[in-house]
Amino acid sequence: GQQVQQSPASLVLQEGENAELQCNFSTSLNSMQWFYQRPGGSLVSLFYNPSGTKHSGRLTSTTVIKERRSSLHISSSQTTDSGTYLCALPGNTGKLIFGLGTTLQVQP
Amino acid sequence: GGIITQTPKFLIGQEGQKLTLKCQQNFNHDTMYWYRQDSGKGLRLIYYSITENDLQKGDLSEGYDASREKKSSFSLTVTSAQKNEMAVFLCASSKGLGGRAEQFFGPGTRLTVL
Numbered sequence: 001g002q003q004v005q006q007s008p009a010s011l012v013l014q015e016g017e018n019a020e021l022q023c024n025f026s027t028s029l030n031s032m033q034w035f036y037q038r039p040g041g042s043l044v045s046l047f048y049n050p051s052g053t054k055h056s057g058r059l060t061s062t063t064v065i066k067e068r069r070s071s072l073h074i075s076s077s078q079t080t081d082s083g084t085y086l087c088a089l090p091g092n093t094g095k096l097i098f099g100l101g102t103t104l105q106v107q108p
Numbered sequence: 109g110g111i112i113t114q115t116p117k118f119l120i121g122q123e124g125q126k127l128t129l130k131c132q133q134n135f136n137h138d139t140m141y142w143y144r145q146d147s148g149k150g151l152r153l154i155y156y157s158i159t160e161n162d163l164q165k166g167d168l169s170e171g172y173d174a175s176r177e178k179k180s181s182f183s184l185t186v187t188s189a190q191k192n193e194m195a196v197f198l199c200a201s202s203k204g205l206g207g208r209a210e211q212f213f214g215p216g217t218r219l220t221v222l
Binding site: 032035040041043044045048068077086088095096098099100101 | 132140149150151153156157159166167198200210212213214216218
């Protein structure tokens with residue numbers, strides 16, 4: 001079946017450092033979604049169907065469809081960026097298949 | 109814009125009890141979903157519904173029932189709560205089905221079974 005692999009599983013940064021999160025897919029994709037989840041919180045959509053490179057504030061998503069991968073770059077990290085970042089790919093029946101996420105901790 | 113609300117926020121039940129979780133959305137979305145999130149296992153789809161009165165089983169439907177009473181609401185019932193069960197149940201909605209539309213999530217219901 002389709003699989004979504006995220007790396008690294010966890011990441012600890014000092015405030016101000018940059019982060020690079022990876023998402024790899026086992027099958028070809030025509031859309032995907034990046035989410036952010038604060039501990040105990042809901043999922044917030046960061047990027048939807050980000051082919052190529054898209055920007056949102058300090059976040060940049062780069063998706064290379066042919067290589068079945070997407071990355072999320074966080075520049076000048078802040079303590080409020082701490083949480084879990086999830087990527088998801090639509091499955092055969094339209095459901096989203098999620099990776100296990102990258103847990104980011106930004107220390108002051 | 110819109111919002112998805114889930115009730116209750118915290119749910120504590122006893123082993124064997126039937127428990128119902130509710131979800132409402134005002135996006136006017138056609139499709140709604142129930143996911144379960146367990147620590148270390150990611151999100152798994154329980155049920156989804158593409159329109160009012162429609163129900164489709166996900167990967168984890170055993171032990172659950174669902175009901176799409178109207179377009180804006182989608183309920184999930186745990187038919188017999190399992191002892192020591194702890195999980196977060198997340199409701200989501202989208203304009204279309206799956207990858208053809210962005211999914212938006214509610215705040216979640218945290219279940220604890222004593």
